[in-house]
Amino acid sequence: MEAIETERLVLRNFQKHDAAGLLEYLHEPAASCFLSLALKDMREAEAEAERRSGEDEYIAVCLKGPGKLIGDLFAVPEEDTFSVGWNFNLAFGGVGYAFEAATALFDHLFTARAARRLYAYVEDHNMSSRRLCEKLGMRREGLFKEFVSFRKDDDGVPIYENTMQYAILRKEWGAREPGDRATSITHRIAGR
Numbered sequence: 001m002e003a004i005e006t007e008r009l010v011l012r013n014f015q016k017h018d019a020a021g022l023l024e025y026l027h028e029p030a031a032s033c034f035l036s037l038a039l040k041d042m043r044e045a046e047a048e049a050e051r052r053s054g055e056d057e058y059i060a061v062c063l064k065g066p067g068k069l070i071g072d073l074f075a076v077p078e079e080d081t082f083s084v085g086w087n088f089n090l091a092f093g094g095v096g097y098a099f100e101a102a103t104a105l106f107d108h109l110f111t112a113r114a115a116r117r118l119y120a121y122v123e124d125h126n127m128s129s130r131r132l133c134e135k136l137g138m139r140r141e142g143l144f145k146e147f148v149s150f151r152k153d154d155d156g157v158p159i160y161e162n163t164m165q166y167a168i169l170r171k172e173w174g175a176r177e178p179g180d181r182a183t184s185i186t187h188r189i190a191g192r
Contacts, residue, residue, distance in 0.1 A: 023042060080115060123151055
């Protein structure tokens with residue numbers, strides 16, 4: 001993937017040196033949907049960073065300047081539709097990085113990748129992701145009751161979670177008001 005720069009961030013492919021940053025937020029994932037990606041130690045983090053570096057599905061989100069990895073986005077293609085999502089280090093929350101990064105990704109998918117539709121699954125109790133979906137202009141399409149289980153109770157019985165689906169069409173994204181967009185226009189950086 002060609003790197004994308006925003007006012008404060010760089011979105012790029014993963015690199016081996018991202019392992020420490022990846023371990024910071026995947027050692028104990030905040031969202032239950034990422035529990036299967038939990039990393040025990042630096043060795044596992046290095047292997048995961050290496051695996052991700054060879055594909056475009058996971059996108060590293062780094063602070064411009066220091067280059068510190070603060071989270072990731074994903075975009076899984078399904079013909080003209082993409083399943084999208086995000087996972088950020090909670091230490092960098094509350095300042096709009098996720099919105100800035102997701103806005104840049106959505107712009108990229110709708111323009112450079114000719115996406116027609118983007119959708120995201122969010123657990124109903126994950127209020128920060130629900131707010132992000134809504135801020136991005138995504139509409140709630142449905143609620144799947146007891147849709148998936150990421151963990152079990154003390155007796156080994158699966159704990160099922162309700163999952164919401166949000167989506168946005170290219171024509172909806174293009175019709176948004178300028179004030180609904182991130183504070184800066186994104187652009188591609190050659191060679192990053």
